[in-house]
Amino acid sequence: MRLYPASYRAAAEILDVHREMTVGLPWAARVRADADLLAHALRVRLKLDSASAGGRFFELAAPFALAVAAAYGGICLMSWYAGVAISPGSTWNHLTTVDLALGLNVLFPLLMCVGGIVALLKYWRAGVLLTVVGLLGFALQWTVNPGLYGDGPFEAIAAVLTVVVILACPPDRRGERKRAAVAGAMAAVAWFPSALVLTRGFVVSTDYGAWPLLALALTGLTFYARPSGLRTLAAMAAAAPLFVAYAVISL
Secondary structure, eight states: OOSSOTTOTTHHHHHHHHHHHHTTOOHHHHHHHHHHHHHHHHHHHHTOSTTSHHHHHHHHHHHHHHHHHHHHHHHHHHHHHHHHHHSSSOHHHHHHTOOHHHHHHHHHHHHHHHHHHHHHHTOHHHHHHHHHHHHHHHHHHHHHOGGGOTTOTHHHHHHHHHHHHHHTSOTTSOOOHHHHHHHHHHHHHHHHHHHHHHTTSOOSOSOOTTHHHHHHHHHHHHHHOSGGGHHHHHHHHHTOHHHHHHHHHHO
């Protein structure tokens, strides 16, 4: 009760329903139900529940943040693959000599990519879990080994900001299907040309760092550039830190 704002009139009713639903539950299920109740109380206090403007804003932003994480993870994976495929020596020798740091540097982008795709397709909870673990691991690597990122902490900070956007989405207002489809298409468009350039399968220009950010901006202008879509455009901007960091370090 103390976690809920004093002005929140539904708190007592929510607690009564919670007591009725958790009577006789196993210990693990009870802990999970209590955690959900505490999370809801904190969301209401922070004005990030589904009834608040903040919650609705992050509901719009979360699918695009997942799409950005998926595309960025895919670009990182293609960069690693290109380095292995193009460098001298056999691919097998490169794979067998991967140390723990490099292995994690591949694992975390893989989690970001797979998690974003899974969440946008259907399985939101599992996809978000994979994406958040990948993003936080990716950011933690910079604090442990800054040498992995020679361009400063931009990517690590962007990864943390993306986690905030994803987790701020109310769990009962997950990505609407049409918006998830648009976000997924944007991720594919952002990833594909960059992947081709990294593998040297397509060369027109050497400056593709800004393309993912441009793809996100074009998506917003195409689908949401109208007065009623300004809030969605702002939400897409909130989802863009990883693309911004990629553009900055690629200049």
